[in-house]
Amino acid sequence: MALKKYKKDYSYSYALGEFPTIELINSKPDKAIKVLVNSNYKGSKGQPDIYDFCKDKDIQTETNDKFFTRISPKENCYVIGIFEKYDLFLQEDKSHIVLVNPSNMGNMGTIIRTMVGFGINNLAIVSPGVDIFDPKVIRASMGAFFKLNFKYYNSFDEYKNSFPGHHIYTFMLNGASTIKDIKHNADQKFSLVFGNEAKGLDDSFLKEGTSVVIKHTNNIDSLNLPIAVGIAIYEFSKKNIY
Amino acid sequence: MALKKYKKDYSYSYALGEFPTIELINSKPDKAIKVLVNSNYKGSKGQPDIYDFCKDKDIQTETNDKFFTRISPKENCYVIGIFEKYDLFLQEDKSHIVLVNPSNMGNMGTIIRTMVGFGINNLAIVSPGVDIFDPKVIRASMGAFFKLNFKYYNSFDEYKNSFPGHHIYTFMLNGASTIKDIKHNADQKFSLVFGNEAKGLDDSFLKEGTSVVIKHTNNIDSLNLPIAVGIAIYEFSKKNIY
Numbered sequence: 001m002a003l004k005k006y007k008k009d010y011s012y013s014y015a016l017g018e019f020p021t022i023e024l025i026n027s028k029p030d031k032a033i034k035v036l037v038n039s040n041y042k043g044s045k046g047q048p049d050i051y052d053f054c055k056d057k058d059i060q061t062e063t064n065d066k067f068f069t070r071i072s073p074k075e076n077c078y079v080i081g082i083f084e085k086y087d088l089f090l091q092e093d094k095s096h097i098v099l100v101n102p103s104n105m106g107n108m109g110t111i112i113r114t115m116v117g118f119g120i121n122n123l124a125i126v127s128p129g130v131d132i133f134d135p136k137v138i139r140a141s142m143g144a145f146f147k148l149n150f151k152y153y154n155s156f157d158e159y160k161n162s163f164p165g166h167h168i169y170t171f172m173l174n175g176a177s178t179i180k181d182i183k184h185n186a187d188q189k190f191s192l193v194f195g196n197e198a199k200g201l202d203d204s205f206l207k208e209g210t211s212v213v214i215k216h217t218n219n220i221d222s223l224n225l226p227i228a229v230g231i232a233i234y235e236f237s238k239k240n241i242y
Numbered sequence: 243m244a245l246k247k248y249k250k251d252y253s254y255s256y257a258l259g260e261f262p263t264i265e266l267i268n269s270k271p272d273k274a275i276k277v278l279v280n281s282n283y284k285g286s287k288g289q290p291d292i293y294d295f296c297k298d299k300d301i302q303t304e305t306n307d308k309f310f311t312r313i314s315p316k317e318n319c320y321v322i323g324i325f326e327k328y329d330l331f332l333q334e335d336k337s338h339i340v341l342v343n344p345s346n347m348g349n350m351g352t353i354i355r356t357m358v359g360f361g362i363n364n365l366a367i368v369s370p371g372v373d374i375f376d377p378k379v380i381r382a383s384m385g386a387f388f389k390l391n392f393k394y395y396n397s398f399d400e401y402k403n404s405f406p407g408h409h410i411y412t413f414m415l416n417g418a419s420t421i422k423d424i425k426h427n428a429d430q431k432f433s434l435v436f437g438n439e440a441k442g443l444d445d446s447f448l449k450e451g452t453s454v455v456i457k458h459t460n461n462i463d464s465l466n467l468p469i470a471v472g473i474a475i476y477e478f479s480k481k482n483i484y
Contacts, residue, residue: 019463110466117458117465147461180480214476216359219389221261223359223472224352230469231476234456238422 001033001082003067006135012084013133015143016072021081022053023143029057031083036064041078050079071135085133088149090122095189095236096166097229098159100126101196108132109140110226116144118237123150124159124191156193160208166191168209171232172201173222175213179235182212192232197225243275243324245309248377254326255375257385258314263323264295265385271299273325278306283320292321313377327375330391332364337431337478338408339471340401342368343438350374351382352468358386360479365392366401366433398435402450408433410451413474414443415464417455421477424454434474439467 006013012033015021018041024032035054043049054061068077090096097115102108108130115123125132129152138145153159160168167184170193184190193208195201200222205211214231216223223231248255254275257263260283266274277296285291296303310319332338339357344350350372357365367374371394380387395401402410409426412435426432435450437443442464447453456473458465465473 110469113462113466114469117462119459119461142463144462217361219361220355220359220386221384224355224468226466226469227352227356227472230465230472234473234476 003064003070005071008131008134010085012082013138014071014135015081015083015146016077016135016139018050018079020138020141020143020145021050021079023146024081024083025053025057025059027146028083028086029059031086032057032059033082033084034060034062036062036067036080036082038068038078039063039065088151090124090149090151090163092163092165093189094122095120096122096124096163096191097233098124098126098156098191098193099129100156100193100201102129102225103197104225105130105134105136106140107197107224107226109137109142109145111229112137112141112148113144114226114230114233116141116147118233120233120237121148123148125150125152126156126159127152127154156205156208159191163189163191165189168193169232169236170201170205170208170211171195171214171228172205172211173213174203174206175211176206177210177212179212179214179232182210182235184236190236192229192236194225194229194232245306245312247313250373250376252327254324255380256313256377257323257325257388258319258377258381260292260321262380262383262385262387263292263321265388266323266325267295267299267301269388270325270328271301273328274299274301275324275326276302276304278304278309278322278324280310280320281305281307330393332366332391332393332405334405334407335431336364337362338364338366338405338433339475340366340368340398340433340435341371342398342435342443343441344371344467345439346467347372347376347378348382349439349468351379351384351387353471354379354383354390355386356468356472356475358383358389360475362475362479363390365390367392367394368398368401369394369396398447398450401433405431405433407431410435411474412443412447412450412453413437413456413470414447414453415455416445416448417453418448419452419454421454421456421474424452424477426478432478434471434478436467436471436474
């Protein structure tokens, strides 16, 4: 295994930072290959440090300062968890988020953090879309990534045909229903579908399930994608969390 | 005026990109000093381009490719609006967002975009906090910045004493009320208060107005700040937008 800047075709990736690495160790210990610790690392007083977590799960640690400057020269990063990539599938008996052609890694990480925060742990990605294993996604998710089920689909139809029992809601600026008027039957699982950052969903999605708009003033063009997803998840998961 | 990378003590700043620059021209034309256009710039077919906007408001344009590589080497940026900084005050008869010690420029820009999107155009910042005139804030706001009223305060007390008529809601992980249970009197203006990205609000804020929690699962530490602000704004402004 070469310690190099991440590339999409690698069979492994990196969790950058102590917090995401602890999430890796707790949620996917069998996928952790090794944990690198910078010699400047200091744990929090009186709390278990990264060595304790690794010892507990029998994960190898290594001091290797050179790799830190190579991989995250600007950031305060003292711990890197190296892990093997894995395949997952989506749970049929749970609600999903569907991102069609997402293009921004930070946005995807923020969306994952919000999803996991509201108990929606299944993410479908319609290709082409950013690489979910990219360290930038994992870091922006604050490690919530390791609690997520995800799967790539070649087309929206392929996704839709895999989960015929889900009620589909497509979020569009010209959606037919406003989000506050949606009366979702809590017994049915839902799929909340969002388009690409720049282009949104095209009009063909008006015919899929129920199209929904989150209304805003004319003073902006559109909401930021993670904000729109966050508001939608909040509205739809209200009943489950509170 | 030196064309250099932005610094906080400059009396002017930059709107990077065509869309934010058009927002500058439309919302604060009297503050626009000059618009730089890259020689690779191409407007959208059949639509008014940046030259039309500038001509309409009598704003000088200049082709200057060198400055583009200096100021935003990585980004697809073909238009830069240079503008004079300005002082504003908050409207007493409107609701406010209050950010206590915000530390991330991208977050502040995203929050501004969401605020303007939901018709809340007044932002108080309790110092120390990031420089709202930094081009990174303006770019992340997609130019919504130019529709915003904002003001820095030396302390939360200074802000609070300036607006005794506002009902204060402090957003905290240990807030006393959950957001969905809040019954806000629509006749009264509100101030939604949020802490720093890393630390949140300290416990002294439990005594200010009504403390509120946006509940989430134990699978994450906290929501991302712009997501929390977005959900709060959405919930509080529901009545006004729909």
